[in-house]
Amino acid sequence: MGDFYRGGRDGGNRRPPKRRYRSEEEEGEHQRRPRYDREDALQRLRRETIQIAESPLVKIEDAVKNIAMAYISSVFESDEFRPGYLQCLHDLVTEQPFKIPFVATIVRVANAENAEAGKAVLDHMVEALQSYVNQGLFQQVKLMLRFFACLGDVLGELGIAPLLDEMIVKLESYKKEGDEGLVLELTYIILITMPYARVSESKFGDAEAKEMLARIAPYTEINHVMQAMYDPFSGNASPYRDTSGQGNHMVRVLYQNLDSALTTEVEDDFSGIKCLPTPWKDIAPVAGTEYPMPTLEFPEEFPIDKSQLQPEIYFSVFADQPIETVPPPSDLAGTIFRDTIVDTINILDCNRLSVSRFLIEIDCFYNPKSFIKRATPYDRVNEVAESADSDDPSTWKPEDVAVDAIFSQLFRLPTPCHKLVYYHSILTELCKLAPAAIAPSLGRAIRFMYRNLEIIDIELINRFVDWFSHHLSNFGYTWKWTEWSEHLNFPDVHPKKAFILGSLEKEIRLSFATRIKGTLPDAFRELISEEREKEQPVFKFDLDENPFKIAGKELLVAVSERKEDAEVEPLIAAIATAAAEAGLADEADPRKYARDAYITCICHIGAKSLSHVLSCIERCKDKLLSIGHEHPDARRQIVGSVLSYWKDQPGIGANVVDKLLNYSVVTPLSVIEWVLLDAGPEALAKTYAWEMVATTIHKVNNRVRQIVAAKSSVLGAEGVPEDQIAIFQATLKSAQDEQAEILAYVEKRLSELATFEDAGDEVDVESVAWIQWWAKGWLRAFRRMFEVTEGKADTVMAESS
Amino acid sequence: MAAAIRKISTVQNLDAPSSYFEKRDANKRQRVSESVPKDDPLKDAATLYVGNLSFYTTEEQIHELFSKCGEIKRLVMGLDRFSKTPCGFCFVEYYTHLDALDAMKYVGGTKLDERIIRTDLDPGFKEGRQYGRGPNGGQVRDYYREDYDPGRGGYGGREQRIAGRN
Numbered sequence: 001m002g003d004f005y006r007g008g009r010d011g012g013n014r015r016p017p018k019r020r021y022r023s024e025e026e027e028g029e030h031q032r033r034p035r036y037d038r039e040d041a042l043q044r045l046r047r048e049t050i051q052i053a054e055s056p057l058v059k060i061e062d063a064v065k066n067i068a069m070a071y072i073s074s075v076f077e078s079d080e081f082r083p084g085y086l087q088c089l090h091d092l093v094t095e096q097p098f099k100i101p102f103v104a105t106i107v108r109v110a111n112a113e114n115a116e117a118g119k120a121v122l123d124h125m126v127e128a129l130q131s132y133v134n135q136g137l138f139q140q141v142k143l144m145l146r147f148f149a150c151l152g153d154v155l156g157e158l159g160i161a162p163l164l165d166e167m168i169v170k171l172e173s174y175k176k177e178g179d180e181g182l183v184l185e186l187t188y189i190i191l192i193t194m195p196y197a198r199v200s201e202s203k204f205g206d207a208e209a210k211e212m213l214a215r216i217a218p219y220t221e222i223n224h225v226m227q228a229m230y231d232p233f234s235g236n237a238s239p240y241r242d243t244s245g246q247g248n249h250m251v252r253v254l255y256q257n258l259d260s261a262l263t264t265e266v267e268d269d270f271s272g273i274k275c276l277p278t279p280w281k282d283i284a285p286v287a288g289t290e291y292p293m294p295t296l297e298f299p300e301e302f303p304i305d306k307s308q309l310q311p312e313i314y315f316s317v318f319a320d321q322p323i324e325t326v327p328p329p330s331d332l333a334g335t336i337f338r339d340t341i342v343d344t345i346n347i348l349d350c351n352r353l354s355v356s357r358f359l360i361e362i363d364c365f366y367n368p369k370s371f372i373k374r375a376t377p378y379d380r381v382n383e384v385a386e387s388a389d390s391d392d393p394s395t396w397k398p399e400d401v402a403v404d405a406i407f408s409q410l411f412r413l414p415t416p417c418h419k420l421v422y423y424h425s426i427l428t429e430l431c432k433l434a435p436a437a438i439a440p441s442l443g444r445a446i447r448f449m450y451r452n453l454e455i456i457d458i459e460l461i462n463r464f465v466d467w468f469s470h471h472l473s474n475f476g477y478t479w480k481w482t483e484w485s486e487h488l489n490f491p492d493v494h495p496k497k498a499f500i501l502g503s504l505e506k507e508i509r510l511s512f513a514t515r516i517k518g519t520l521p522d523a524f525r526e527l528i529s530e531e532r533e534k535e536q537p538v539f540k541f542d543l544d545e546n547p548f549k550i551a552g553k554e555l556l557v558a559v560s561e562r563k564e565d566a567e568v569e570p571l572i573a574a575i576a577t578a579a580a581e582a583g584l585a586d587e588a589d590p591r592k593y594a595r596d597a598y599i600t601c602i603c604h605i606g607a608k609s610l611s612h613v614l615s616c617i618e619r620c621k622d623k624l625l626s627i628g629h630e631h632p633d634a635r636r637q638i639v640g641s642v643l644s645y646w647k648d649q650p651g652i653g654a655n656v657v658d659k660l661l662n663y664s665v666v667t668p669l670s671v672i673e674w675v676l677l678d679a680g681p682e683a684l685a686k687t688y689a690w691e692m693v694a695t696t697i698h699k700v701n702n703r704v705r706q707i708v709a710a711k712s713s714v715l716g717a718e719g720v721p722e723d724q725i726a727i728f729q730a731t732l733k734s735a736q737d738e739q740a741e742i743l744a745y746v747e748k749r750l751s752e753l754a755t756f757e758d759a760g761d762e763v764d765v766e767s768v769a770w771i772q773w774w775a776k777g778w779l780r781a782f783r784r785m786f787e788v789t790e791g792k793a794d795t796v797m798a799e800s801s
Numbered sequence: 802m803a804a805a806i807r808k809i810s811t812v813q814n815l816d817a818p819s820s821y822f823e824k825r826d827a828n829k830r831q832r833v834s835e836s837v838p839k840d841d842p843l844k845d846a847a848t849l850y851v852g853n854l855s856f857y858t859t860e861e862q863i864h865e866l867f868s869k870c871g872e873i874k875r876l877v878m879g880l881d882r883f884s885k886t887p888c889g890f891c892f893v894e895y896y897t898h899l900d901a902l903d904a905m906k907y908v909g910g911t912k913l914d915e916r917i918i919r920t921d922l923d924p925g926f927k928e929g930r931q932y933g934r935g936p937n938g939g940q941v942r943d944y945y946r947e948d949y950d951p952g953r954g955g956y957g958g959r960e961q962r963i964a965g966r967n
Contacts, residue, residue, distance in 0.1 A: 050811050088811075095811045347809070350906060354812040418903075421869035425907040470869070474912045509865045511914060609860040610876060652861055658872075 041074040042081040046088045053102045053279075056364055061283050064102065068109035076117045086124040093125070093147045094140050095347055097340045098358060098365040101196070104150030105279040108201075111154055112288030118154070122291050129296065136302030138309075139343065142189045149193050152200035152280065153287045159202030161212070163293055164190050168215050170298050180224050181309030182302070187219040188251045188311070192339055194258060195332060199276045201285065210262050213255070220255035229784045230313050230413040232457055234777065239452045241321075245314035245329030250338075253314050257332035270369040270394050275333035277366055312342075315408045317445040318400050323381050325400040333370060333396075337362070341405035345426065346417040356429040359402040360437075371398045375437035378444065399437045400444075402430070407445055410467060411460050414784055424467050428474045442471075450484070453495040458777030459784075462690050465499060469506035477507060477519040485523055493770040498685035501527060505687060508532065509651045531648040539604045540645075541597070547582055548597065551575045556601045559616075565623060572598055589631040598627065599641035603656065607645075613656055617663060624665040635670035640678050650688040658695060668696045669742055676749040681756055682767070684774035693746075693778075697785055700742055704735045743786045750779040816905040818843050818922040842924040847874075847901045848894045850923040854879075855952030856887050858914040866913050867893045871900030875926070881939045882932035888939040889953050892926045916952060937962075 039047070049067050053060060075081040092103050111118025125144060132140040149160040156162070167190050174183050194212065197204045224230070231247050233239060238246045245253050261272040268274075318326045327334030341362065348355045363371040372394055376384050385395045409416045410423040430438045449456065449464050456464070472479055481500075490497040504527055507516045513532040517525050531537075541552025555571045572594045579585040579593035586592060602620060606613025617624065628635045639657050646653030660666045675689050683689040707728075714720070714728050753775035758768050851863070860876050867873055872895070879890035895901050901922060909920035935944040937958035946957030956964070 091810045095809055347807070348812055350809050350814040350816060351812045352815070352906065419870060419907065421907045422903070424869075425911060428911055466869075470866075473915075476915065506865075510862060512859075512862075609878075610864055611860060611878070614875070651865070655861075655864065 040081075041070070041078075042084050045070050045075055045085060049085075049088060049103075049106070050092060050096075052092075052099055052106070053364055054361065060102070060279055064105050064109055064279065064283050068106050068113065071106070071110055072114045072117045076114070076120065082120065086121060089121060090124060090128055094128075094143050096358075097143055097146070097343045097347075098362070100143065100146050101150045101277050102279055104147055105284050108151060108154060108280050108284035108287065111291070112284060112286045115289035118288060119291060122151075122154075126294060133296055134299055136304035138185050138189060139347070142192065143343070145189065145193045146196050148293065149196040150200055150280070152197075152202040154291055155202075155293045156290055157203045158208065159200050159204050160193065160197050160293070161202075161204045161208060163296065164193060164197070164212065166295065167298075168212070171216075171219055173300070175219075175222075178225075179306055180222050181311065182306050183219055183222055184224065184249065184251045184311045185309045187216060187222075188254065190216060191220070191251065191254045191258060192336075195261075195273050195276060195336060198273055199278050201280050201287065206262055209258075213258055213262065217255065220252050224249065224311055226310065226414075226784070226787070227313070229780065230310065232313060232315050232411050232413060232460055233452070233455050234457055234780060235455050237455050239448070239455065240316065240319040240329070242319065242328045242330055245316070245319070248314050249311035250314060250335065251311055253329060254332075254335045257330065257335050260330060261332045268393060270333075270367055271327065272332045275327075275336060275367050275370040310414070312408070312412060315411060316404050317407050317448040318404050320448065321444070323378065324395050325378065325381060325397040326404050327396060327401075334401075337366070337401050338405050338408065340365075341402060342409060345406065345409060345423075349418050349422050352422070352425045352429050355426055356433050359406075359426070359430060360399070360434050362402055363398045370394055371396050371401075374398055375434065378440060397441070399430075399434070399441045403427070403438065403441045403445055406430075411463060413457065413459070420463060420466065421470070424470050427467075427471060431471075431475065450496065450499065453499055454773075457781065458690070458774065459694075459781040461495065461499065461777075462502075462687060462694075465502040465506060465687055469503045469510065472503075472507060473510040477511070477516060479519075481524050482521050485521070488523055488527075491764065491767040491770065493682050493685040493767050493774065495685075495770070495773075500524075501685075502687040504528060505651065529648060534648075536607045537604075537645055537648060540600060548575055548578055548593070551578060552597050552601070555597055556604060559598070559601045559620065560605045562619065568623065589633065591627070591630055592637060595627050595630065595634060595637060596641045596644075598623070599638050600645050603642055603645040606656070610655065614659055617659055617665070621663050621665065624660070624663070628665055635666045636674045636678065638666055639671055639674040643674070643679070650686070651691075654688045654692045654695075657692065661696065661699070668700050668738065669745060671696045672742060672745060673749075676746070676753070681753055681763070681771045681775075684753065684771060684778060690778075693782070694785070697742065697746075697782065700735075700739050701785065704732075704739050707732045707735055739786075743782075746782050747779070750775050750782070754779060815909065816902040816922075818846075821921060843922045845898045846922045846924055847896065847898050848892055848923040848925050849901050849904055850890065850921045851893055852890045852919045852921070853916055854887070854889045854891060854918060855914050855916055856889055856954055857952065858887070858916075860891075862914055863891060863893065866908060867904055870904040870908060871895050871897065877926050877931050879933060879940070880931055881937075882934075883938035888933045889943065890933075890940060892923060892931070894926060914952075 045067065048063070048070075052063060052067065071085060075085045089103055089107070093100055107118060107121050110121070125147060129141065129144040129148075132138075132144060145160065145163070148155060148163070152159045167186065171183060171186055171190075174186065194209055198206075198209050227249060228247075233246070240246055244256065257272075266272050266274070314329055316326060316329070319329060327337065341359065344358055345355055348358075360374075363374065372381060372384060376397060378397075381395050381397065385393050406423055406426055410420060410427075416423065427438075427442065431442065446468065453461060484496070484500060487494070487496045487500065492498065492501060504516060504520075504524070508528070513528055517528055517533075520528075539552075539556070540546055541549045541556065543549065546552065551571065551574050555568070555575065558568050558571055572591070575597050576585065576591045576594035580590055584593060602616050602624075603613070606616045624638075628638060631637075638660065642656050642660070643650060643653040646656065657666065657671060661668065661671060672693055675683060675692050679686075679689055711728070711732075715725060754772050756768060756771050756775065763771070849867075851867075854863070860878060863876060864873055867876075873893060874896050875892075875894040877892040877894075878887050879892075880886060881888040893901075893904070895904070905920050905922065908918075910917060912918070933939040933941075933943075935941040935958060937944055939954070939958060943953055944958040946953075947960060949956050955961070
């Protein structure tokens with residue numbers, strides 16, 4: 001399967017494409033074998049089990065029964081096969097959450113048939129669960145508990161309820177200042193297990209569930225200290241029709257969902273708790289021998305970084321539509337779908353193709369009545385749902401539910417589980433798999449985001465630009481730009497206009513200007529300047545009006561011919577003298593013009609490609625380092641010279657600056673100062689400006705993190721010499737000082753820009769307002785990056801060691 | 802981004818290397834000795850081979866796409882060994898193995914410059930490997946290619962040679 005997307009056109013190729021092998025030896029063997037040939041009993045059963053519920057053509061009753069019987073008859077008795085199959089069941093539970101109810105049904109059937117065979121599975125799972133608890137691997141704990149919940153009365157007449165009760169009791173002991181994330185995580189795990197327990201074959205009924213919910217309620221009101229900063233929307237306006245989810249974390253949303261599901265009668269037979277599949281009802285009504293669940297030990301401390309436990313905030317791109325194509329935030333079904341889809345996405349990042357296939361087929365894993373037929377067009381949803389011959393009145397579109405979940409991760413604050421490009425890749429893959437179903441759904445999502453640009457977090461606007469341009473690059477850059485034509489008259493700093501400009505800029509970076517122009521309607525073509533289509537920027541010393549043109553060209557030749565410093569330095573000095581004679585030089589910094597000329601030469605020599613500029617910087621790094629120290633502002637000016645050379649392609653300029661940062665030619669602070677001070681207030685609306693600052697801050701924060709992480713390996717051993725400890729402390733101190741200095745600067749400068757007034761009447765009133773808006777948004781985003789909580793903004797928080 | 806490395810066993814992993822190095826090594830191993838246990842040369846590989854590029858795709862475009870998976874340390878364009886012009890492949894070197902694996906998983910098989918590109922883990926660039934090894938100076942596959950591919954110099958080198966002879 002890994003091969004089908006490989007490059008090349010196989011049409012004319014006589015050689016079959018190369019095959020991939022898998023990393024593990026044992027599976028490697030399995031892969032290379034002709035398919036299904038010579039499979040032993042374990043391999044066959046493993047394959048059938050992993051595919052459970054995937055095909056609507058196979059009757060689930062038959063599949064479950066066959067698998068359970070095969071397990072008992074040909075695998076369970078074999079000491080060679082049994083461990084492998086138990087592991088397979090375990091892996092399926094922790095890797096493919098959609099299938100948990102079906103795996104549990106297999107185990108119920110097996111247990112009713114053969115108590116020993118059932119016990120073997122349960123012993124294996126209990127051991128794994130305890131180990132996950134000890135390690136603080138909460139996602140796995142959650143999925144294991146769900147498996148046990150689905151077993152129902154195999155665990156006793158109340159099913160998993162007694163275990164959940166114990167967990168609720170435990171919650172109190174974890175409630176410590178600063179551990180809000182942990183308590184919320186555990187609370188969420190208990191809550192999300194409840195609906196599965198409720199529909200399981202057990203005596204855990206509404207009354208028991210209500211009682212349990214009442215006891216857990218107080219914990220759902222806890223908020224994470226950073227919560228306000230994690231809201232995807234800033235300001236008070238709500239983009240949703242039903243505002244009950246707005247700004248709430250999913251723990252609270254889930255609590256409210258459960259509360260309403262237990263207290264109000266629903267008329268339909270697909271929403272709320274009824275969305276869940278109950279395969280055991282028809283196939284495995286009998287529990288068989290009861291398996292008393294052993295008590296779980298909960299450690300006092302979990303060996304994890306608890307600051308990483310951050311509750312997700314409710315997010316949807318479809319919750320404002322007149323037609324309800326996803327469950328509203330008040331419906332438990334929405335939270336149940338979201339939970340499992342998000343887990344599937346984040347667990348299976350090793351194979352975006354499998355994930356996409358599951359997402360296209362989500363309706364296979366729930367009550368089939370919960371979803372309208374796949375690929376029903378949006379404008380026909382109501383008609384199809386209401387039609388007389390339809391027995392499913394649900395208007396929920398499976399593709400919208402899936403797409404919504406992906407966007408919730410792409411736009412998750414502070415960061416999603418994986419790199420953003422992973423979520424891009426799933427959306428691309430979905431579009432390739434089912435274009436007719438997915439493309440319109442994405443279109444509506446894009447329009448939602450675009451409509452709400454004025455209230456979305458600035459970091460998310462930049463993620464949106466990044467995704468949108470990357471996505472279009474995979475589909476021939478086709479988009480109906482004309483629907484945004486009316487916004488072309490907006491000032492460039494208006495979020496909508498800035499989004500259009502940013503997206504085109506990033507499209508060009510992935511392609512080239514002429515190509516992108518060709519994909520645009522006329523009015524949009526004008527946004528791309530002619531300079532953008534030139535292969536290389538103009539070398540300013542080639543221009544006749546440049547007073548230093550001869551000296552500049554001489555310098556270019558000298559640097560490109562790799563002359564020694566003894567020959568280069570006099571040329572630089574000559575420019576400095578000429579500038580002084582022309583009255584252009586500042587007495588305090590006489591070499592400013594000369595430095596600019598030198599950097600311009602390096603940029604021009606390196607303009608051919610990134611490798612060229614890199615090798616040029618490498619070659620000249622001593623000179624670059626020394627001129628950076630000529631004046632306190634020298635490094636900031638170096639950044640300016642690079643961006644001025646690359647003014648028409650600032651993305652490349654930003655890359656060059658990033659390389660100079662790696663060589664310490666410029667400092668992080670000088671980069672940030674240039675963007676916030678010299679690039680002009682309008683730069684706040686530009687993607688390259690955002691990227692320069694965000695990348696630089698990430699590097700600084702990462703450096704502190706890496707030093708802190710290395711602490712135990714450097715200082716952990718006994719008898720570490722004093723001087724080594726001192727060196728470590730000094731390194732850490734300087735990195736933290738740098739971090740604090742940058743945060744202080746960002747705070748100060750952005751606060752100034754947030755109240756920016758234009759003295760010279762150069763900027764119109766509307767633009768001034770938007771510049772202030774950007775500055776406030778940047779401030780919020782960067783405070784979040786430095787983990788400064790709202791209200792604590794005055795105290796500069798360096799990361800504690 | 803707290804993505805702990807987790808081994809997945811119920812679906813295939815897209816970050817596995819192709820059989821290219823396995824085969825090369827298998828040949829070598831037969832020649833030397835069968836029993837010498839050796840380290841997997843790709844276990845810490847931070848370099849990717851990227852194939853099926855258009856000849857016109859620039860380093861900047863490659864950088865733009867691949868830097869979505871992490872900072873790029875070095876980029877080496879594959880060149881026609883006679884004309885020294887790009888011939889449709891490159892090496893992308895990251896700072897970490899993890900970033901290279903992510904690029905395998907998230908970027909391999911997607912489009913760059915409107916072509917589906919292919920990625921493969923590579924034990925690391927060595928001088929000389931930037932040149933095409935086909936008879937025409939470009940990549941071998943372009944010599945034997947029978948279709949017309951405007952992004953890769955039109956018809957394959959062998960077809961062009963035959964056409965020239967007639």
